[in-house]
Amino acid sequence: MAALHQNVVKEPGTRPGRFFFHVHDGFYYHLHASTKTRDFYKCVRSQRGCRARATSGADGFRHSITDHNHAADPWFSQEIALKNSILKACEEVRGRPFKEVIAELCEPFPEEVRNRVNIHVFKEAMQRAAASSVQLE
Numbered sequence: 001m002a003a004l005h006q007n008v009v010k011e012p013g014t015r016p017g018r019f020f021f022h023v024h025d026g027f028y029y030h031l032h033a034s035t036k037t038r039d040f041y042k043c044v045r046s047q048r049g050c051r052a053r054a055t056s057g058a059d060g061f062r063h064s065i066t067d068h069n070h071a072a073d074p075w076f077s078q079e080i081a082l083k084n085s086i087l088k089a090c091e092e093v094r095g096r097p098f099k100e101v102i103a104e105l106c107e108p109f110p111e112e113v114r115n116r117v118n119i120h121v122f123k124e125a126m127q128r129a130a131a132s133s134v135q136l137e
């Protein structure tokens with residue numbers, strides 16, 4: 001990876017070792033390829049048909065001329081942060097009702113972000129995590 005330009009934010013994704021990148025404009029990218037001096041990004045929704053790309057290098061972050069096929073999403077970054085904190089809690093929670101833990105983690109986030117978090121999304125992670133000590137209800 002080239003040196004990250006100061007305007008580009010790098011944040012952890014929901015899968016270990018995966019990151020997403022953005023410049024606070026509501027569009028988010030995964031690193032697709034790199035040279036010593038330049039990084040090439042694909043929109044995080046590329047698998048859902050978005051052809052938008054971006055690059056970054058010493059000259060800053062540049063969007064491709066191809067537009068996104070979706071609107072900017074001001075909540076994505078917080079949504080992923082909340083999901084990551086819940087996934088982490090899945091591994092650490094002991095003897096507390098899971099719904100209570102999730103409610104507590106969700107509290108500081110705005111409604112737009114909380115609405116996106118569905119307990120069922122985390123079922124698999126919860127089952128993986130210390131199965132016997134995690135209570136769903």
Ligand SMILES: [Zn+2]
Pocket residue numbers: 027043044045046050051052068069070
């Ligand atoms: Zn896109």
